[in-house]
Amino acid sequence: MNKYLLVAKNTWYETVAYRFNFVMWRIRVVFQLLTVYFLWLAIIPENGDFLGYTKPLMLTYVLGTSLIASIALASRSYGIGDEINNGNLSNFLIKPINYFLYWFSKDMGDKAMNILFSVLELTMLFLLLHPPIFIQTNIFIIFLALISSVIALILYFLFNILLGLIGFWSPDVWAPRFIFIILLNFFAGSLFPLDILPKSVFYFLRALPFTYILYFPLKIYLGQLSQIEIYIGVFISAIWVLIIYWFVRIIWAKGIAAYTAYGR
Amino acid sequence: MVGKYLKIWWTMTRIASQIAFVSRFGAIIFILGKILRFAFFLLFLLLLISKTKVIVGYEIWQVILFFATFNLIDTVVQFFLREVYRFRSYVVSGDFDYFLIKPISPLFRSLFGGSDVLDISMLLISVGFVIMSIFKIGDISLSGVLVYLLLILNAFLIALTFHIFILVVGILTTEVDNTLWLYRDITQMGRLPIDIYKEPIRGILTFILPVGIMMTFPPKSLMGLLSIQSVMIALVVSTVLLYVSLKCWKFAISRYASASS
Numbered sequence: 367m368n369k370y371l372l373v374a375k376n377t378w379y380e381t382v383a384y385r386f387n388f389v390m391w392r393i394r395v396v397f398q399l400l401t402v403y404f405l406w407l408a409i410i411p412e413n414g415d416f417l418g419y420t421k422p423l424m425l426t427y428v429l430g431t432s433l434i435a436s437i438a439l440a441s442r443s444y445g446i447g448d449e450i451n452n453g454n455l456s457n458f459l460i461k462p463i464n465y466f467l468y469w470f471s472k473d474m475g476d477k478a479m480n481i482l483f484s485v486l487e488l489t490m491l492f493l494l495l496h497p498p499i500f501i502q503t504n505i506f507i508i509f510l511a512l513i514s515s516v517i518a519l520i521l522y523f524l525f526n527i528l529l530g531l532i533g534f535w536s537p538d539v540w541a542p543r544f545i546f547i548i549l550l551n552f553f554a555g556s557l558f559p560l561d562i563l564p565k566s567v568f569y570f571l572r573a574l575p576f577t578y579i580l581y582f583p584l585k586i587y588l589g590q591l592s593q594i595e596i597y598i599g600v601f602i603s604a605i606w607v608l609i610i611y612w613f614v615r616i617i618w619a620k621g622i623a624a625y626t627a628y629g630r
Numbered sequence: 631m632v633g634k635y636l637k638i639w640w641t642m643t644r645i646a647s648q649i650a651f652v653s654r655f656g657a658i659i660f661i662l663g664k665i666l667r668f669a670f671f672l673l674f675l676l677l678l679i680s681k682t683k684v685i686v687g688y689e690i691w692q693v694i695l696f697f698a699t700f701n702l703i704d705t706v707v708q709f710f711l712r713e714v715y716r717f718r719s720y721v722v723s724g725d726f727d728y729f730l731i732k733p734i735s736p737l738f739r740s741l742f743g744g745s746d747v748l749d750i751s752m753l754l755i756s757v758g759f760v761i762m763s764i765f766k767i768g769d770i771s772l773s774g775v776l777v778y779l780l781l782i783l784n785a786f787l788i789a790l791t792f793h794i795f796i797l798v799v800g801i802l803t804t805e806v807d808n809t810l811w812l813y814r815d816i817t818q819m820g821r822l823p824i825d826i827y828k829e830p831i832r833g834i835l836t837f838i839l840p841v842g843i844m845m846t847f848p849p850k851s852l853m854g855l856l857s858i859q860s861v862m863i864a865l866v867v868s869t870v871l872l873y874v875s876l877k878c879w880k881f882a883i884s885r886y887a888s889a890s891s
Contacts, residue, residue: 394815549666552674
């Protein structure tokens with residue numbers, strides 16, 4: 367276990383070593399956040415609502431996506447495809463290390479730094495903009511939102527691996543990732559809460575895994591879901607974790623059989 | 631002189647296009663992704679306006695005009711200046727030396743060394759939506775169209791200066807990627823009229839990071855909502871930025887150490 371902790375710590379130190387890069391990345395996150403924040407601020411009337419969302423609820427949703435994204439979406443495992451392509455995977459196959467746990471540890475190191483900065487940024491924005499936000503006081507709901515965030519984190523990690531494994535058969539690992547990110551940005555609810563979509567579309571989206579990466583944890587936090595809806599959502603997302611994990615295992619096995627260490 | 635540079639650009643673009651289509655699968659996925667990104671945001675705007683009717687006073691086709699103009703400027707800039715995305719590797723590997731010893735401007739080579747043919751589809755879609763918005767809005771004067779075109783050119787010029795600044799940062803720090811993406815994220819704030827932002831952010835986006843001048847001024851001029859003073863300010867800002875960026879480029883070139891070559 368210590369070796370994985372060490373990998374996570376090394377990733378943390380790597381991030382600190384490339385400070386300029388990291389700071390620029392976080393500035394980018396703040397700009398992205400401000401764009402959506404001000405859009406919703408302009409759209410929702412002061413004492414009214416937009417499809418059931420009052421200003422405090424919507425702004426909490428928008429700011430919350432930044433925090434959940436730092437938990438679920440901050441990752442390093444996007445590098446798996448390149449590692450397969452350039453043959454560096456061979457180094458890991460001969461070492462007493464679980465390749466997936468290695469990348470998961472790297473992700474955790476990256477997430478720790480991103481969560482820290484996300485909290486700092488949100489605190490600064492809170493002090494500067496004084497947004498009317500919704501504070502959840504029910505500890506049990508906060509706990510469920512955290513559980514759901516952890517599932518989101520695992521879901522995204524498995525997606526990242528799955529996309530990386532394309533590297534076994536194709537050097538084109540970035541094109542599928544590009545389209546995945548676009549689909550994720552829209553269907554995970556980073557721009558808007560998905561339940562403002564027409565009902566039929568929303569019901570369809572609820573069956574997809576994307577919904578459980580940002581929208582669902584935030585919706586739990588906002589207290590807008592009944593307990594039964596929360597349990598159903600957790601169940602669906604857990605099923606998706608199992609399905610994607612199963613796919614990862616199968617594709618990994620097939621990929622390793624096809625792997626020729628090309629590039630070494 | 632211009633003919634020589636056009637010929638170089640064409641040759642580099644032809645080569646870059648051949649590289650882009652080495653993997654047809656990858657090329658198609660990238661094109662599809664760009665179209666999806668456009669379609670999703672448009673869908674989002676339509677969803678918003680179907681409920682609110684207006685966004686900060688602008689009606690549906692006016693908002694679409696802002697968004698389409700943003701896409702037009704953003705896509706043209708990416709189409710022509712794609713080489714900037716590859717600049718870091720030239721500096722880190724020392725290949726930038728080859729740019730310096732050739733009888734062409736290293737700045738031209740660094741900026742225009744191969745356009746991205748994958749952006750053409752988005753270019754056509756953006757132009758299509760701009761034209762459609764103009765017809766739907768109606769009541770557009772010829773002078774409005776001319777000033778719109780002038781301000782679009784002005785936006786390209788501002789984007790060009792930003793890319794020169796990015797090259798300067800690249801030479802001085804060997805970092806390009808995040809600066810470039812920061813530029814992209816800042817300009818993304820212009821997908822909608824900057825009127826949605828409150829002061830002082832609106833002021834910053836107009837005069838310090840001139841996203842407003844780049845993205846919001848052209849559609850406003852088309853709709854007759856921009857004063858002549860604002861047009862003059864836009865032209866002055868781009869001229870000053872061009873002058874400063876070229877000075878910075880000269881300074882950066884003098885500091886280039888050719889460390890990895």
